[in-house]
Amino acid sequence: MTEIYSVLITGASRGIGLEFVRQFLSDSSVQCRIIIAACRSPENADALQELKNSSSKIHILKLDVNQFETYDHFATEVAEIVGNKGLTLLINNAGVATSLSNKLADITPEKFISVLKTNSVAPVLVTKALYPLLKQAAQVQSKNIDGFSVKRAAVINISSVAGSISRNIGNYKCWCYRESKAALNMSTKSLAIELGKDGILVESFHPGFVDTDMTSSIKEGGQHQKISAFDSVKGMITVMLRLSEKNKEGFYDYNGEIITF
Ligand code: NDP
DSSP: OEEEEEEEEESTTSHHHHHHHHHHHHOTTEEEEEEEEEESOGGGOHHHHHHHHHOTTEEEEEOOTTOGGGHHHHHHHHHHHHGGGOOOEEEEOOOOOOOOOOOGGGOOHHHHHHHHIIIIIHHHHHHHHHHHHHHHHHHHHTTTOOSOOTTTOEEEEEOOGGGOSTTOOSOOOOTTHHHHHHHHHHHHHHHHHHHHTTTOEEEEEEOOSBOSGGGTTSOOBTTBOOBOHHHHHHHHHHHHHHOOGGGTTOEEETTSOBOOO
8 A cells, every 4th residue: 555645636626636536535555644625616516525524634625726816825724734744746637628629710819828727827836836845745755765756745737638749640629728738748847857856756647538527528439438537547546656766757648658748
């Protein structure tokens, strides 16, 4: 069993984020002391509240990732919860896919900027706000763990294969969403270089084509069959726990396949 002191997941109210909370609470391969579930409307997050009622490990914090002005307060709340051992694992999961069009003509500045704000800018700024706590975790854990590991300190950006520039080979859909995830992937590389100096691992993950609200309007077909949030998250946790020094700055799918940026 792998022990992770503290984990924080953004966008934890439903879908993949909620499933991360469930599995960090109950998966037999990993034990977390503190699970911080951040979501923009805790009062409406019924499934999350139910989980919290079942375990004192879960702390629910309010965070709309688009409200940058609240980040300092949010970081203070996180610091109070994690104490002097810091934040071990940050999962930047919150995301939107509001523009699934395949036509340049359909793009508006508002749509494009809105998707970039949530999917590209926010994960970097959330990481910036929590960097001191991640650094603290990396330092504290360095006594037990040398090198890079999600047990020591890590940032996982939930990206998408749609943001892989090398895999954009026709059938171009999802304008704005693709660009937002490509930008996130570049930030993964840049953060990995900068935070890597402090022993913090940074990776991008593609969760697969997952049956959630985000994909409810997209039809399955051919090779594109949806998987459950359970299988996606189970796979991602399994891959995360294996990451080490040699996997720095990577992009993985939920099966552990390496995706070319
Ligand atoms: P869902 O639409 O089911 O859930 C999205 C989550 O993000 C919700 O919890 C939502 O909160 C939260 N969120 C959205 N905007 C904000 C915001 N401004 N502040 C805080 N939270 C916010 O999507 P998924 O679970 O499917 O997606 C999770 C991540 O996985 C996303 O980053 C997505 O791009 C990525 N992904 C998903 C794939 C899939 O097949 N499903 C494939 C590839 C990548 P609220 O309930 O308040 O709206």
